[in-house]
Amino acid sequence: MRKAILLYNPLSGRRRERRLADVEAALSVLKNAGIESTVAPTRSASDATDQTKHAIAEGCDSVFACGGDGTIHDVLQGLVGSQTALGIIPLGTANSLAHDLKLPLSPANAARAALTAKPRRIAVGRVTYQDLTGKPSQRFFTVTVGIGVDAHLFYKLNPLVKRRLGTAAYCLKATRLWLTHKMENFSVEINGSGQVEVSQLLAVRIGNFGGVLRQLAPEASLERDDLRLVLFRTRSRLAYLRYVLRGLFATNWKVPGIDLVHSTGAIFCDVPQSAASIATPRIFVEADGELLGTLPAEISVIPDAVTLLVPNG
Numbered sequence: 001m002r003k004a005i006l007l008y009n010p011l012s013g014r015r016r017e018r019r020l021a022d023v024e025a026a027l028s029v030l031k032n033a034g035i036e037s038t039v040a041p042t043r044s045a046s047d048a049t050d051q052t053k054h055a056i057a058e059g060c061d062s063v064f065a066c067g068g069d070g071t072i073h074d075v076l077q078g079l080v081g082s083q084t085a086l087g088i089i090p091l092g093t094a095n096s097l098a099h100d101l102k103l104p105l106s107p108a109n110a111a112r113a114a115l116t117a118k119p120r121r122i123a124v125g126r127v128t129y130q131d132l133t134g135k136p137s138q139r140f141f142t143v144t145v146g147i148g149v150d151a152h153l154f155y156k157l158n159p160l161v162k163r164r165l166g167t168a169a170y171c172l173k174a175t176r177l178w179l180t181h182k183m184e185n186f187s188v189e190i191n192g193s194g195q196v197e198v199s200q201l202l203a204v205r206i207g208n209f210g211g212v213l214r215q216l217a218p219e220a221s222l223e224r225d226d227l228r229l230v231l232f233r234t235r236s237r238l239a240y241l242r243y244v245l246r247g248l249f250a251t252n253w254k255v256p257g258i259d260l261v262h263s264t265g266a267i268f269c270d271v272p273q274s275a276a277s278i279a280t281p282r283i284f285v286e287a288d289g290e291l292l293g294t295l296p297a298e299i300s301v302i303p304d305a306v307t308l309l310v311p312n313g
Contacts, residue, residue: 008066029111052078068092073288099210117309141287148200151284191265200232270296
C-alpha cells in the first residue's frame with residue numbers, strides 16, 4: 001500500500017458527531033505507516049462511485065470505505081474490474097461485511113489490520129433490476145441481494161429512525177412486517193431449470209452477518225465463486241420466524257418450505273405469469289441493505305472482480 005483515500009459517509013451509523021474524529025484516527029494510522037493518505041466525505045451514492053473512479057485515475061492503490069455496508073456498496077461500484085484494493089473502516093449500523101471478515105470495529109484498529117492485510121481477489125454479485133422510475137439499472141454487491149419481504153423493509157424504513165435507533169430500527173420494522181405484511185409470490189428461475197414461486201429470495205455472498213441474523217445462509221463464503229440462495233417457498237409467518245431463530249442460535253434446523261442451494265449461473269426473478277395481467281403490488285429489490293428498485297431482476301456472480309484487503313488471522 002503506497003497511496004490511499006478514505007471515503008466516509010457523514011450520515012452513516014449512529015455516532016455522526018464523532019464521524020470525522022473516527023476517520024481521522026484511521027487516517028493517522030495510515031500516515032504514520034508512511035502511506036500517502038487523504039480523506040473525503042461522500043455526498044451521495046453516485047458521488048462515492050465517481051470519487052472512487054477519480055481516486056483510481058489519480059494513482060490510489062487502495063480505497064477505504066468508511067461507513068457501513070451501504071457505503072461499501074457505493075464504493076464497490078467504482079472498483080469492480082480494477083486492481084485497486086477495497087479497504088473497510090466499519091462505521092455503519094450493521095457492518096455485516098466487517099463482521100464476516102472479523103475486522104476490528106475500532107476505526108484505528110481496523111486501519112492497523114489493513115496494514116498487514118492480504119489483498120485477495122474475490123467474486124462479486126451483480127443484479128439488474130428496474131429502478132424506482134421504471135428504468136433498467138445494474139449494481140454489484142458483496143453481501144446479499146434480497147427480493148421480497150426484506151426489501152420491503154428497506155422501502156418502509158425511515159432513515160431518520162434508522163440513524164436514531166440503529167439495528168433496533170431494523171428489528172422493530174421487521175417485527176411489524178412479520179405481523180402485518182401481505183407476502184406476495186414471485187417467480188424464480190435458477191440456471192434455466194424451470195420456475196418456482198417464492199415469497200422471498202436471498203442471494204448471499206458472506207457467511208456471518210453478525211448480530212441477530214448471524215448465519216443467514218450457511219455455506220455462503222467470499223472464498224467461493226457462487227451465490228448461496230435462500231428460497232422461501234412459503235408464506236408461513238412461523239416458517240420465517242423459525243428460519244431467523246435457526247440463524248440466531250446457529251442450529252441445523254430444517255425449516256419446511258425454505259430451501260438453500262448454490263448457484264453459479266443466472267437467476268431470473270419476475271412476477272408470475274398468472275399475475276402479469278392484473279394489478280399486483282410492487283415487489284422490491286435491495287442489495288447490501290440499500291433499496292434499489294423492483295422486479296424484473298437478474299442476479300449473477302462475477303469471478304475475479306475486485307481486490308479486497310482481508311485481515312490476517
